[in-house]
Amino acid sequence: MAEKLLLSALVNNHAGVLLRVAGLFSRRGFNISSLTVCETENPKFSRMTIVSEAEPNTFRQIEQQLLKLEDVIKVIRLKDEKYVSSELLLVKVRAENKDRPAVLQTISKYGARVKDIGHLTITSELTGIPSIIDEFVKELEAHTIIELTRSGVTALESGDISINDDID
Amino acid sequence: MEKTGAQVILEVLLEQGVNRVFGYPGGTVLNIYDALYEYSDRITHYLSAHEQGAAHAADGYARASGKTGVVIATSGPGATNIVTGIATAYMDSIPVVAITGNVATSLLGRDTFQEIDITGVTMPITKHNFIVKDINDLAPTLREAFRIANTGRKGPVLVDVTKDVTAAKIDFTPKIPAEIPEIKTNDYALESAIPAIKDSKSPMLYIGGGVISSDASQELIKFAEKLDIPVASSMMGLGGFPATHPLYVGLIGMHGVYEANRAAHDCDLLIVAGARFSDRVAGDRLKFAPHAKVVHIDIDPAEMDKNVVSQYHIRGDLKNVLQKLTDKLPKAEHKEWIETINSWKRPIPEQDSTGYVSPKAIIETLDRLTNGDCIIATDVGQHQLWAAQYFKYTFPRQLITSGGLGTMGFGLGASIGAKVACPDKKVVLITGDGSFHMNLNELTTLASYNLPVVVLLFDNRVLGMVRQWQTVFYGKRYSQTDPHRKTDFPKLADAFGINSLSIKKPEDIEPTLKKALEMNAPVLVDCSIAPDESVLPMIPPGGSVKDTIDKMNI
Ligand SMILES: Cc1ncc(C[n+]2csc(CCOP(=O)(O)OP(=O)(O)O)c2C)c(N)n1
Ligand SMILES: [Mg+2]
Numbered sequence: 001m002a003e004k005l006l007l008s009a010l011v012n013n014h015a016g017v018l019l020r021v022a023g024l025f026s027r028r029g030f031n032i033s034s035l036t037v038c039e040t041e042n043p044k045f046s047r048m049t050i051v052s053e054a055e056p057n058t059f060r061q062i063e064q065q066l067l068k069l070e071d072v073i074k075v076i077r078l079k080d081e082k083y084v085s086s087e088l089l090l091v092k093v094r095a096e097n098k099d100r101p102a103v104l105q106t107i108s109k110y111g112a113r114v115k116d117i118g119h120l121t122i123t124s125e126l127t128g129i130p131s132i133i134d135e136f137v138k139e140l141e142a143h144t145i146i147e148l149t150r151s152g153v154t155a156l157e158s159g160d161i162s163i164n165d166d167i168d
Numbered sequence: 169m170e171k172t173g174a175q176v177i178l179e180v181l182l183e184q185g186v187n188r189v190f191g192y193p194g195g196t197v198l199n200i201y202d203a204l205y206e207y208s209d210r211i212t213h214y215l216s217a218h219e220q221g222a223a224h225a226a227d228g229y230a231r232a233s234g235k236t237g238v239v240i241a242t243s244g245p246g247a248t249n250i251v252t253g254i255a256t257a258y259m260d261s262i263p264v265v266a267i268t269g270n271v272a273t274s275l276l277g278r279d280t281f282q283e284i285d286i287t288g289v290t291m292p293i294t295k296h297n298f299i300v301k302d303i304n305d306l307a308p309t310l311r312e313a314f315r316i317a318n319t320g321r322k323g324p325v326l327v328d329v330t331k332d333v334t335a336a337k338i339d340f341t342p343k344i345p346a347e348i349p350e351i352k353t354n355d356y357a358l359e360s361a362i363p364a365i366k367d368s369k370s371p372m373l374y375i376g377g378g379v380i381s382s383d384a385s386q387e388l389i390k391f392a393e394k395l396d397i398p399v400a401s402s403m404m405g406l407g408g409f410p411a412t413h414p415l416y417v418g419l420i421g422m423h424g425v426y427e428a429n430r431a432a433h434d435c436d437l438l439i440v441a442g443a444r445f446s447d448r449v450a451g452d453r454l455k456f457a458p459h460a461k462v463v464h465i466d467i468d469p470a471e472m473d474k475n476v477v478s479q480y481h482i483r484g485d486l487k488n489v490l491q492k493l494t495d496k497l498p499k500a501e502h503k504e505w506i507e508t509i510n511s512w513k514r515p516i517p518e519q520d521s522t523g524y525v526s527p528k529a530i531i532e533t534l535d536r537l538t539n540g541d542c543i544i545a546t547d548v549g550q551h552q553l554w555a556a557q558y559f560k561y562t563f564p565r566q567l568i569t570s571g572g573l574g575t576m577g578f579g580l581g582a583s584i585g586a587k588v589a590c591p592d593k594k595v596v597l598i599t600g601d602g603s604f605h606m607n608l609n610e611l612t613t614l615a616s617y618n619l620p621v622v623v624l625l626f627d628n629r630v631l632g633m634v635r636q637w638q639t640v641f642y643g644k645r646y647s648q649t650d651p652h653r654k655t656d657f658p659k660l661a662d663a664f665g666i667n668s669l670s671i672k673k674p675e676d677i678e679p680t681l682k683k684a685l686e687m688n689a690p691v692l693v694d695c696s697i698a699p700d701e702s703v704l705p706m707i708p709p710g711g712s713v714k715d716t717i718d719k720m721n722i
Contacts, residue, residue: 020291027292057473064470070296070316 002053004033005062006078006085008155009048010163012071013039020069021048030054030062034152045073047163049085049154074163078155085155088125089133090115094144095122103143110136121146129153169341173303173334174203177267178211180310183342186238188229188588190214190222192249194242195282196269199334214588214617216581217609219246223253223266224581224607230262231568231582232543233589234383236317237264243271244282247328248289252575255293257324259572260404261381263317264324265310266290272332273301286328295323303336311346318348321468322381351467353484353492361463361480362496368437368461370505371397374420374449377404377571378442378466378486380564385409387490388441394494396502398509400428402443404571407561412540417509421449423553423703427512429713432457434508440464442486445475446572451711465489516557517704517718524698525671527551527626531558533677534596534624537685542594543568543586547579547603549633551626553703555598577606580623584610587619594685596622602631605655611664614690622684625657628697636702639720650699661692670694 011017018037025032033051040047054062063075078085089112095103103122107114112126126136130153137148157163171179177200181189189211193201204213216222219241226237237257241250247268257264271280287297296316298309306329313325365371379388385408392399392415399409400420409416418425420432432438438460443449450456453475462478464471465486472481482489519526531554534542540560545568546552552569561567568586570578583597604625614621635649658668667689671680684691702720707713 016287016291019288023291057477060472061470061474064472068468068470 001055003056005052005054005059006083006153006155007050007052007063007066008076008078008157008163009050009066009072010040010074010167011046011048012073013044013046014071017046017071020071021050021066024065024069025052028065030058036152036154049152051153074167076157076163078157082159083155083157085129085153086127087130087133087153088127088151089136089148090123090125091137091140091148092121092123092146093140094120094146096120099143103140106136106139110139112136169339170337171340172199172203173306173329173336173338174199175206176303176306176338176340177310177329177334178203178207179340179342180307181238182210184236184311184314184345186211186236188212188214189238189240190216190225190229190585191240192216192219192222192242192246194246194269196243196271196331197240197246197334199331200240200267200269213240214584214613217612218607219249220253220577221581221584221607221610221613223250223264224256224575224578225585225588226264226266227253227257227262228545228568228582228585229589230257230264230585232565232586234565235589236314237262237585238267239264240267241269242282243269243286244284247284247286251289251293252577253581254290254324254326256570256573256575256578258293258295260377260570261322262324263322265313265317266324266326268326268328269334270299270328270330273330274332276301276330286326290326293324294326297326297328299328299330300333301330303333303338306333306338307340307343311343315346315348320351351483351485353488354482355492357480357482358484358489358492361482362493364437364461364463364480365395365439365493365497366500369502370435370508371395371437371439371502372431372435372460373397373399373439373441374402374432374443375399375405375408375441376402376443379405379408382442382467382486383564384442384486384490385564387487387494389413391490391494395497395500396506397439398431398502398506400424400432402446402449402571403556403569405443406556407564407566410562411560412562415506419556422451422707422709423557423705425516426514426705426713426716427509429707429716430512431509433459433713435460438462440466440478441490442466444471447475447709450476451707451709455712514718519701519704521698521701524696524701525674525677527554527697527701528558529674530624530671530677530681530695531555531598533681535559537678537681538594538596542596543590545569545579545583545586545595545597547597547599548574548576549600549603549631550628550636550701550703551598551600551632553633554626557703576603579603580607580610580614583621583623584613584619587621594622595620596624598624598626600632601625601627601629601653601655601657605653608660611661611666611690611692615665619690620688621690623690623692625692625694626697627657627694628699628701629653630699632699632701633703635699636720639702640706640708640717657692657694667691668694670696672696
């Protein structure tokens with residue numbers, strides 16, 4: 001049975017690295033549920049957080065194939081709750097006068113923030129672990145969701161360790 | 169010293185010990201070719217008829233010499249023409265550096281004349297690739313390309329250089345090539361495999377191309393001898409262990425000998441050395457070596473458990489791993505097991521070649537006449553498998569063949585590269601009429617450089633290998649494999665300025681081969697092979713040893 005695999009990769013901050021990683025996943029038939037990437041504190045490197053669904057016996061294969069890319073410097077597997085993760089949601093819901101209080105109530109219940117109020121809609125923002133975001137979206141479905149976008153999860157190991165520990 | 173980008177490219181090649189390159193000129197590499205003119209006393213450039221031929225030549229050069237092959241092509245069509253050559257090198261882990269020109273940086277991304285995003289095209293078929301748009305990056309990038317091509321599991325690297333960079337000037341200082349970093353052996357994994365090897369009653373070695381690229385042949389022989397372990401080889405591993413050695417069982421896989429496949433099936437321990445359980449070896453990967461513990465030794469950790477799950481993953485350079493295992497393990501004997509394997513021996517089934525010549529007879533005669541001392545290049549098809557089955561390869565880099573990609577049209581270019589790499593060795597190309605038709609234009613290259621390659625054309629007038637599958641799996645519906653081509657190969661050779669001979673009857677074999685080998689000039693030998701001659705035995709795709717087909721129903 002497929003399970004979730006959460007990987008954090010330190011990669012060179014070059015043009016084309018995203019394409020190399022995405023191309024590898026596609027040609028080897030590995031799935032990508034989400035992928036986030038941005039420059040790190042060191043402009044030489046970017047950090048990717050990749051969520052994949054795969055058979056557990058292929059987890060090692062995915063990591064090893066990633067490591068074969070010249071631009072991939074290090075890959076760590078985040079598991080067993082030994083990491084912190086977060087995702088950003090922006091969601092626009094229909095909130096005409098009569099619905100507005102209920103929408104605002106849901107927003108505040110989840111600690112989401114109102115980012116924009118239109119004539120007919122409210123756009124809010126929530127950051128949190130994906131399961132909370134799922135719940136929030138589910139609750140908003142009681143109203144009409146006009147559109148939404150999620151950033152995909154980004155994550156770091158918890159505690160004092162860092163992916164840079166053995167990188168010079 | 170101030171140099172142009174084009175000169176920098178050649179300076180780095182010299183730095184890396186490259187003095188032979190293959191290629192074809194064009195607009196965006198004009199500066200490079202102008203510099204080649206100037207450097208012609210230090211770097212010999214071989215002009216091919218088609219860039220694909222140049223790419224295969226660079227690959228063949230690398231396979232025969234163990235050095236890095238270099239191919240140069242212009243942008244656009246020149247670059248796309250080397251794609252098959254790069255993919256061929258990639259699938260067999262051959263170190264090649266491909267240098268392509270591209271349009272000037274200011275013209276990139278505008279669909280300029282002959283602009284192609286060749287780094288985009290070759291991303292999945294190179295170990296890595298680069299585009300250089302700044303002269304400051306040129307020398308470091310090229311050095312990096314050579315390092316990557318030769319580090320760990322080898323492979324092709326492409327460097328795309330924009331035309332303005334080849335014209336720009338820079339102060340250049342030569343550098344001693346960086347040492348290729350050694351891949352450390354996973355000693356913990358190695359130790360943990362030792363008891364399994366010690367306890368085994370019926371061990372088997374399955375070797376592949378890794379033995380050759382890691383130059384581990386001597387270590388392999390010592391290991392196999394000390395532990396008395398029989399050896400089977402994939403096509404890529406042929407020559408990595410001498411076929412004349414008493415412990416050699418034979419070719420394994422789809423067209424391997426029965427006893428090798430049977431031994432892999434029945435052994436209690438399979439030591440896999442630099443091989444990757446391709447589907448051509450492990451037809452049914454879930455049923456391969458079902459009774460064995462598997463020790464997988466490879467330089468590339470991503471090979472572990474990729475196709476067949478193994479209990480012991482020893483990552484490391486084979487040469488080093490085998491040396492350590494030989495040192496750590498006591499001498500062993502497996503007499504009974506070896507006798508059992510010998511009792512499984514079935515000769516490769518004889519076929520009726522009446523009216524034609526038998527491929528087996530040609531290859532065995534060639535082996536005898538050369539005392540087994542020549543380099544064999546092949547194309548792809550039945551002739552390739554016959555070359556793998558009947559010639560006794562005794563040293564590494566002796567067989568030059570496209571194993572992973574199975575590229576028809578590989579052979580002629582590759583044989584040119586091999587001859588350039590090893591001018592003192594006899595080089596024989598065993599090709600088929602179909603494959604030869606693909607890139608026979610390179611006969612002109614053989615002629616121009618007067619490279620004494622013996623081209624043995626196994627002329628069965630059919631796309632034999634595909635036709636054989638149609639015989640077995642498609643009720644003899646010979647769709648497009650019996651092309652009734654009228655090509656007169658000897659005349660063709662004449663037209664290219666190359667000698668030609670033919671073998672039409674069994675009595676012709678010996679005198680004609682002798683003559684061809686003694687000619688010391690390029691020669692094509694047209695050999696009449698029966699269209700129904702098959703490659704046997706055969707394990708159908710997805711099958712295992714019990715499904716072996718020994719006889720064709722023709
Ligand atoms: C470029 C390419 N196209 C198609 C194939 C599929 N294919 C494999 S063997 C073969 C027939 C080869 O014919 P020939 O070179 O005459 O060799 P024979 O099998 O007759 O010895 C074909 C078409 C291939 N391997 N490579
Ligand atoms: Mg043929």
